[in-house]
């Protein structure tokens with residue numbers, strides 16, 4: 326059912342999200358053109374709430390790189406980095422960024438300022454080697470935050486162990502504050518940090534709600550396509566008033582769709598989970614190969630780990646900003662690592678919560694961190710749950726290893742299997 330308000334609200338999240346990302350790149354371009362410095366960060370443990378309190382412009386090299394693929398020019402950047410000496414086998418995000426740096430910050434969305442500081446976590450081992458490239462190129466100061474992972478798959482962490490982990494992260498964050506104070510010549514303003522944490526709280530609450538809303542039938546957003554736009558804003562504008570308002574508006578839009586039974590495909594026939602990193606070089610077409618069959622991605626592990634664990638909806642205590650930032654970082658980054666490395670456990674809950682008909686595993690050539698365990702994760706899932714799965718390989722950046730014809734063959738066969746399974750179930754019912 327639709328109403329006269331549809332035109333005001335439907336699609337708002339997509340268009341406003343694209344505007345915000347465009348403006349954000351515009352601001353970074355202005356910094357680059359004025360010769361200003363920036364802080365380079367990663368999606369898992371970005372700490373942008375803290376860096377923003379020092380007015381440090383923040384660059385997400387992962388977002389820059391995926392943008393080259395979505396804009397169909399990634400191959401130019403990859404080839405440039407390979408000609409420079411980087412192996413075809415390594416993370417495509419790294420190579421696209423190397424080419425951006427070799428071009429003096431030239432990027433299809435604008436100019437990227439140089440890094441004065443790189444903040445990275447141990448969530449992906451590539452982060453550390455990637456930041457060393459900037460260290461060699463620009464003498465960039467590196468700050469590595471070591472976040473202790475989940476201690477056991479079954480036993481809860483003891484209170485003593487948890488407090489030790491928390492103190493460890495807290496101590497490192499205080500070291501980062503000292504680095505930022507020395508770099509900027511500003512003392513940390515705890516009130517400003519508290520304000521940013523309040524905005525992050527709103528964004529976390531909304532992010533959790535948005536993910537939950539897709540449990541409704543029909544799903545109100547596509548986790549692969551729409552979700553990636555939301556994710557960009559969630560990372561880039563984290564802790565800002567604009568980011569918080571965007572997510573409040575987005576929840577309103579998606580609640581409206583849920584209340585009015587408005588889905589994203591005409592006929593939602595199969596509800597799917599996506600596991601891995603999207604195929605950005607063929608972003609739209611990849612998704613169409615599923616929607617043409619009435620398949621809708623209602624959830625993904627990507628929206629969990631690439632949001633840095635915002636799916637938890639963690640609420641900071643702005644009255645104790647540093648301690649609370651440490652706790653939120655520990656819990657969120659740890660959760661992001663778990664949903665990346667142990668997807669089979671995450672999927673156990675998703676299958677029931679989202680009433681899934683199938684799970685699509687998408688390992689990619691140039692992200693070993695996410696892809697390495699996917700075959701085992703699939704096998705573990707199939708040993709415990711009776712759910713159809715599809716295992717298709719392509720890449721997040723490199724169109725040379727994306728074969729649409731091969732993908733389509735596999736995807737078509739998957740849906741034929743889903744259709745006959747459904748017919749069988751109807752006969753047996």
Ligand code: SF4
Pocket residue numbers: 387416417418419449450451452691692693694695
């Ligand atoms: S290896 Fe994967 S997780 Fe690590 S930086 Fe590259 S794309 Fe991101």
